[in-house]
Amino acid sequence: MRRGRTKKSLGTGTLLLLGGLAGIKILARSIIAKTSRRALKIVMTDEYHENLWEFVSASTRVTPQKIVELNMRAESGKAGDRPLGSPKKFPSLDGLMFPFAQIDTMPIQEFEEIDTTVILGKKARRPLILETPIMVGGMGYGFAVSEQVRIALAKGCSLAGTALNTGQGGLLPQERAAAKQLILQYNRGSWSKEPEILKQADALELHFGQGAVGGSYAILPADKISRKMRKMFGVKRGERLVYPSRIPDINSPQDLIKKVKELRSITDGIPIGAKIAGSDMLEKDLAWCLEAGLDFVAVSGAEGASKGSPPTLLDDHGLPTIIALVRAVNYLEKVGAKKDIDLVIDGKLITPGDFLKALALGADAVYIGTAALFAVSHTQVLKAMPFEPPTAVAWQVGKYARRFNIKKGAKSLHFFLKSCTQEMKMSLSSMGKTSIQELSKDDLVAIDPYIAEITGVRPAHIPPV
Numbered sequence: 001m002r003r004g005r006t007k008k009s010l011g012t013g014t015l016l017l018l019g020g021l022a023g024i025k026i027l028a029r030s031i032i033a034k035t036s037r038r039a040l041k042i043v044m045t046d047e048y049h050e051n052l053w054e055f056v057s058a059s060t061r062v063t064p065q066k067i068v069e070l071n072m073r074a075e076s077g078k079a080g081d082r083p084l085g086s087p088k089k090f091p092s093l094d095g096l097m098f099p100f101a102q103i104d105t106m107p108i109q110e111f112e113e114i115d116t117t118v119i120l121g122k123k124a125r126r127p128l129i130l131e132t133p134i135m136v137g138g139m140g141y142g143f144a145v146s147e148q149v150r151i152a153l154a155k156g157c158s159l160a161g162t163a164l165n166t167g168q169g170g171l172l173p174q175e176r177a178a179a180k181q182l183i184l185q186y187n188r189g190s191w192s193k194e195p196e197i198l199k200q201a202d203a204l205e206l207h208f209g210q211g212a213v214g215g216s217y218a219i220l221p222a223d224k225i226s227r228k229m230r231k232m233f234g235v236k237r238g239e240r241l242v243y244p245s246r247i248p249d250i251n252s253p254q255d256l257i258k259k260v261k262e263l264r265s266i267t268d269g270i271p272i273g274a275k276i277a278g279s280d281m282l283e284k285d286l287a288w289c290l291e292a293g294l295d296f297v298a299v300s301g302a303e304g305a306s307k308g309s310p311p312t313l314l315d316d317h318g319l320p321t322i323i324a325l326v327r328a329v330n331y332l333e334k335v336g337a338k339k340d341i342d343l344v345i346d347g348k349l350i351t352p353g354d355f356l357k358a359l360a361l362g363a364d365a366v367y368i369g370t371a372a373l374f375a376v377s378h379t380q381v382l383k384a385m386p387f388e389p390p391t392a393v394a395w396q397v398g399k400y401a402r403r404f405n406i407k408k409g410a411k412s413l414h415f416f417l418k419s420c421t422q423e424m425k426m427s428l429s430s431m432g433k434t435s436i437q438e439l440s441k442d443d444l445v446a447i448d449p450y451i452a453e454i455t456g457v458r459p460a461h462i463p464p465v
Helices: 002-045 053-062 064-076 147-160 173-178 227-233 253-266 282-291 311-316 321-334 352-360 370-383 406-430 449-455
Strands: 118-120 128-130 134-136 182-186 203-207 218-220 241-243 272-277 296-300 342-346 365-368
Touching: 053 064, 134 147, 134 406, 147 173, 147 370, 147 406, 203 253, 203 296, 253 272, 253 282, 272 282, 282 296, 282 321, 296 321, 321 342, 321 449, 352 365, 352 406, 365 370, 370 406
Parallel strands: 134 365, 182 203, 203 272, 272 296, 296 342, 342 365
Antiparallel strands: 118 128, 218 241
C-alpha cells in the first residue's frame, strides 16, 4: 500500500512540476513578446533625438570601434593604446595564387624530401641556420608578454628548429637557456647591452622601429612595473619607464655605421641586422642599412601589431606589408644588393600561404607575432574567458598571467610551427618543387588587378607565354 501511495504521489508531483514549467514558459513568452513589441514600436515611432537607433545609424557610419575609442579618449585624456594591430583592410597577399603541377610539370612524389631550410646572415661567420623560414618576432618581456610566455616561446621555437627574437624587453636567463637560436633585439633603452649579454646572442637586431608604432617612444606606468622588471630595466620604485624613440648613440645615419662596427668588435661573427617599419622613406633607410654593412634587415608592414599602440600610428602611418615587401625587394635588386643582405618581413602574416607568398615575392624569412601569441596561448585562453580578454593569460599585466602553463604553451607553439611547415612542404610539392629556394615571383598569379600592379605579378586571366 505504501509503495502505491508513493508512486501516486510522485506522479501527481511530476504533473504539477510539468504544469508549472509550462505555465512559466507561456508567461515568459508573453512577457518577451509584449516587451519586444513595445521596444520595436518605440524604435519605429520615436524621433531620432529620443531613439536608440541613432547609435546604430551612427555606428554604421563611424564604426563601433571608432566610437569606443572616441569615448576612451574622452574618459582618459591620453593617447590611445590599442592592442594587436589595425582593423583596416589593407591590400594583401590574398590577391595572389599559386599554380598546381599536374601534367606539363609533375608534382613531387610523396617519398621525396622537401627542403625548407633557410640561412639568415649568409655572409656572417656564424649565420643562423633555420629548419623553417618562420621565426617568432619580438614580443618583449614586461612591455608585452610575461616571463612564462617568453620561456614557452623559446622552448617552442627550439622544438621547431627556428629562432626567437627577444623584443625590446631584454634578455631573460631562462629564455636564453631554453632557446637554441636567439636573436637579441638591441633595444632603444639601456638594458641588456653589457658585452657579456651581447655575446650570448646568436644574432643582434637593432630596433629602430616596427610597423605598429614606427620609431615612436613608449611609456610603462610605474604601477605596471614589477620588482623583477625594475631590476632589469634599471628604474626605481614609483618611477615610470620610458622607451626612447632613438637608440642611444645613434643620432645620425653615420652613427649607425659606427655602432655596427662597435658591435662586431664585441660579438663573435654573428649576424647583425636592423628592424625598421616599412614607410615611404623605406629606400633611404635601406641605403643606410647597406652602407653600415648589415647582414639582414627586418621590414615591418603597417599591419604589424603590438601590445598597444596609438590608433593613429596603427591606422594612418606606414606602408602595407605587401607594398613594403615589394618596394624593399625592388630596391635591393636595383642596387645589386639582394644577395648581400637578407630580408625578413612581418605584418599580419598568419597562414602558411601568407608565408610562402612573402617568400615567393623575395623575402628570405618571415616573422610572426599575433599568430605566435595565439598559438602559444591556444586553449589556455579559456582560463580567462569569457569575463576577460583571451590575452589576459599572456600579457605581463594580464589577470591570469600566473596561470599560464609553460610546457603546454611550448607544445602548442611547436605544433603550430610544425603544422605550418608541413603545409608549406605540401604546397611546394604540389608545384613540383623540392626546395623553398626554388620559389620565385614567377610562381604567382594575381586575381586582383591592383595587387598585380603593385607586385608586377601576371594577372591570372592572362595565360603564360
